[in-house]
Amino acid sequence: xxxxxxxxxxxxVQEAETVTLSCTYDTSESDYYLFWYKQPPSRQxxxxxxxxxYKQQNATENRFSVNFQxxxxxxxxxxxxxxxxDAAMYFCAYRRYGGxxxxxxxxxxxxQVIP
Amino acid sequence: xAGVTQTPKFQxxxxxxxxxLQCAQDMNHEYMSWYRQDPGMGLRLIHYSVxxxxxxxxxxxxxxxxxxxxxxxxxxxxxxxxxxxxxxxxCASSYSGQFEPQHFGDGTRLSIL
Numbered sequence: 001x002x003x004x005x006x007x008x009x010x011x012x013v014q015e016a017e018t019v020t021l022s023c024t025y026d027t028s029e030s031d032y033y034l035f036w037y038k039q040p041p042s043r044q045x046x047x048x049x050x051x052x053x054y055k056q057q058n059a060t061e062n063r064f065s066v067n068f069q070x071x072x073x074x075x076x077x078x079x080x081x082x083x084x085x086d087a088a089m090y091f092c093a094y095r096r097y098g099g100x101x102x103x104x105x106x107x108x109x110x111x112q113v114i115p
Numbered sequence: 116x117a118g119v120t121q122t123p124k125f126q127x128x129x130x131x132x133x134x135x136l137q138c139a140q141d142m143n144h145e146y147m148s149w150y151r152q153d154p155g156m157g158l159r160l161i162h163y164s165v166x167x168x169x170x171x172x173x174x175x176x177x178x179x180x181x182x183x184x185x186x187x188x189x190x191x192x193x194x195x196x197x198x199x200x201x202x203x204x205x206c207a208s209s210y211s212g213q214f215e216p217q218h219f220g221d222g223t224r225l226s227i228l
Contacts, residue, residue: 004157035215045158045205045219091157093215100146100165100214102173105157 002027004094006106013082014114020067021077021109023092029053031097034068034075039089039108048090051075053097079111087113118142121206121220128196128227136191136223138206144218145211147189151175151202152222158205164189196227 003026013019025034034051051059051068058066063080079086092106122137140147148163150173160173164183178200180192193200204223207216 033215043203043222045207045216047215047217050215095215100163102160102163103158103215105159107155107157 002029002094002096002104004092004104004106006090006092006109008109009107010110010112012112012114013079013086015082015084017082018078018080019082019111021079021090021092021111023075023077023106025073025075025092025094027073027094027096029096033095033097034066035093035095035103036064036066036075036077037091037093037105038086039091040085041088045091049077082113084113084115087111119206119208119218119220121204121223123223124221125224126226128193128225130196130198130227132196134193134196136193136204136206136225138189138191138220139187140189140206140208140218141187142208142210142218143186144208145186146209146214146216147183148173148207148216149179149181149189149191150205150207150216151200152205153202161191161204193225198227201225201227 005024032053036048038048039045049061065078067076089108091108095103119140149161150158162181164170206220209217
């Protein structure tokens, strides 16, 4: 079974600084997708970034980028120039490739942004 | 704004009562799903649907029923509420070809006494 582990329950970052959230996963598959979701205090979850395992290039979305290390099964999220609006729970997630496959979520990292 | 609409936002039930959580989306998404979020456990899939008339179980389906009579609506029914079903429930949708949830509702905080 696939598992997703986020070992940092909470992190903090100064406004305008850079922070990296860690995620590791376990799978025997070679093709899959990885995601980072953001859940602000308002509760509505947002898909932040998506990475396809067969692509070596790391995905980026504006100030959000990932460091995807397939061999190490590591998928970290880097937030550059942190803003107060980045304060949220961040969930790492995994999905197998092909057809409708369920998404497995990690337990989340709560990010605090300090003004 | 277009998106996923969940009702109600809060609900308190007594053990044994039944209720339906409503979910509607106006983006013509084929895929819809229900998750529950419990402290320290991330989101877990309850049921999902890949189109009208087609539903399937997720990883924690016991005690819940779903139906999908239209593309827009995907209600979740609690048959006989139990305290273990106290949780925050999220409905999500995505378009054909991108199976992971893209749009989430605001959630329903459900307490079972």
